[in-house]
Amino acid sequence: MRELDELKALGDAGKAAEMAAYHKTVRPYLGVAVPVIDALARGWRAGLDVPARVDLARRLWDSDVHEARIAAAKLLTQARIRPDEEVWRLIAGWVPQFDAWAIADHAMKAGERRLLAQPARLDEVEPWLEHPSFWVRRAALVGTLPWTHLRNPKPEDLERRERVLSWLARLADDREWFVQKAIGWWLRELSKHDPQRVRDWLAADGARLKPFARREAGRWLPENRDAARGGQLP
DSSP, X not given: OHHHHHHHHTOOHHHHHHHHHHHOXXXXXXXXOXXXXXXXXXXXXXXXXXXXXXXXXXXXXXXXXXXXXXXXXXXXXXXXXXXXXXXXXXXXXXXXXXXXXXXXXXXXXHHHHHHHHOGGGHHHHGGGGGOSSHHHHXXXXXXXXXXXXXXXXXXXXXXXXXXXXXXXXHHTTOOOHHHHHHHHHHHHHHHTTOHHHHHHHHHHHGXXXXXXXXXXHHTTSHHHHHHHHTTOXX
């Protein structure tokens, strides 16, 4: 595959060994930095229609090379893709294969664009909360992060935000570190735009979180930022 050969040509054996040790997931690593992968993917994407882009993304993903999987996600990380059903089907099909946070997060960055484009897909995401793999449960939260960032949400966006907040409550007793981290991340991001809703969620369900996730959730609440500036928090 020409595109995979391009990635391999940019590899660095020393960096590849460091990445393998850091990610602790058994697969080939090339030692190519993410900005370089991003530039390559943009160039490939420019010359391809949607079906060809999906085909290339599928082949790159199936290579199981770390950088190729990130490139596959970046090929599909675009707000406007029409039609996008085949793109969503491919991304959703990757989710049960997640086994490392870096690849999972890049893939869900593409996934969140498709969820924003078609919020009805949240119906498909909700069953992920019950999946035996914690990576799949985590993906349900990471993929819905855009609803924490809306400064002027419409009523339907608020309904979707409340739906995901109910998902956080469902997962609050999940003891998996990566799930707890995602809950804290989701609430922390929401606190930048709706701190009172985060306070309310923590009052109702925060005691069920692990301490580190509870701290992360409230880190950017105004009262905690003020305390941190005053030297009262570590």
